[in-house]
Each structure stands twice: as C-alpha cells, then as structure tokens.
Amino acid sequence: MKVTASSVIRWSGLGAVVGGLVFAGIQPIHPADEVASVTTTTWAIITTAKSVMCLLFLFGITGIYARQVDKAGWLGLAGFLLLTVSWWLQTAFVFAEAFILPMLATADPKFVDGALGISFGRPSEVDLGALPAIYQLGVGITYMLGGLVFGIATFRAGVLPRWPAGLLAVAALLTPLAVLLPHAQQRFAAVPVALALAWLGYALWSERRTSTSEAAPATAGSQLLPATAE
Numbered sequence: 001m002k003v004t005a006s007s008v009i010r011w012s013g014l015g016a017v018v019g020g021l022v023f024a025g026i027q028p029i030h031p032a033d034e035v036a037s038v039t040t041t042t043w044a045i046i047t048t049a050k051s052v053m054c055l056l057f058l059f060g061i062t063g064i065y066a067r068q069v070d071k072a073g074w075l076g077l078a079g080f081l082l083l084t085v086s087w088w089l090q091t092a093f094v095f096a097e098a099f100i101l102p103m104l105a106t107a108d109p110k111f112v113d114g115a116l117g118i119s120f121g122r123p124s125e126v127d128l129g130a131l132p133a134i135y136q137l138g139v140g141i142t143y144m145l146g147g148l149v150f151g152i153a154t155f156r157a158g159v160l161p162r163w164p165a166g167l168l169a170v171a172a173l174l175t176p177l178a179v180l181l182p183h184a185q186q187r188f189a190a191v192p193v194a195l196a197l198a199w200l201g202y203a204l205w206s207e208r209r210t211s212t213s214e215a216a217p218a219t220a221g222s223q224l225l226p227a228t229a230e
Helices: 005-025 041-067 069-099 109-116 131-157 162-180 183-224
Strands: none
Touching: 005 041, 005 183, 041 069, 041 131, 041 183, 069 109, 069 131, 131 162, 131 183, 162 183
16 A cells, blocks of 8 residues: 555544544543552553553644644644644653553652642652643643644634534633542543544544545546547
C-alpha cells in the first residue's frame, strides 16, 4: 500500500477517535489517586491505556491541524502548539504513574502520595521540586488554552465540522470550574473534551473515505459510456 500524506492524515483521525474514547471511558473507572491503588492490576491497565492514549492524541491533533493548516492561520498554529506541549508533558507524567510510581509505593509512599496529588493540587508532605509547577503550567494551562484556541481556530476555518470545534472550545474554557467539584467528580470534566476530539477525529477519518467512495462510482460510470465517433 502506498503511503501518502493524505492517508497519514486520515489515519491520524482514527488515532484521535481511539484516544478520545479511551479518555472518556477511563474517567468513571479510574482508580482512586491513592498509594494503595498504584500496585493494583487495575492501575496497571488504566495507566498503560492512558500512556497509549497520550501518544494517540499527539498523532491525532497533528493530523487535525494538518488538514486545516491553510485555513486555521496563526490561531490554529498557536492552539496546536499549546495542545502538543500539554499532551507531550502529560505523556511523561502518565508514564511515571504507570511504570515508576508502583516501584516506589513501598520504598517511599509519601513521595508517591505527593505525586498522585499533583494533578488536583493536593498538598504534599515531601518536596516535589518543580513537578507541581510544571504540571500546572505545562499541562493544565496549556490544556485549557490549547483547547480553547484550537477549538476557535477550527470553528473559524470551517474545514471540519463546527459543532465539535465549538464543544472543544467551550469545554476547555469551563475546565477550571471543575475545581469546585469533589475530586471524584472532577474527572468527568474531561469527557466533553474527549468527545470533541474524538468527533473531530472521526470527521477527519471518514472524510477521505466518503470522498473516495463517491469518486469510485463516477469513475466506473465513465468507463461504461460508449465511445463517440470523431
């Protein structure tokens, strides 16, 4: 099979779909952010799935931006870069959750407890250095601003459906309000963003398939036309 830029962009859409569904699906079943959770099988499965999800989002967001790069302008570039930084750093934190924290759970439970509380601002009993600031600025702020700016740029570009673009912008803008909820419910604020990215990914993935299926009958029909005499 010949690999082309358009085919890579199309398959990146499927990456966004899978990443979005994983992002939404793990929220109701995610184990509690407690030291006792990190050595369980459920934790290993969920955090490994999250690691894959982050990589799929990086692939998917790149494809979504590439599809509308001519129309999204500087606003689209800014949103793309912000989201890329957010998910790139998130990948590192999730990797640590999956493969590093379980090994430290017994040796240094206070450090593990502090690391688990970074994402929602729980005070730590030990010094975590720059990690909380990196997460809040590098992951949290860029997640919110990136989703807002990228959603607006996608909406304005009009290349992909505007409904999921608008949903992404609004959901990202309202994300900070999740701090008003109990931690167990804060995770559900991620669901609208997840569904918006999955929706945009599906539109991207199905776009090429639809155009191909429409072109095929037209080509076949033209081959059946009788030749005209010159």
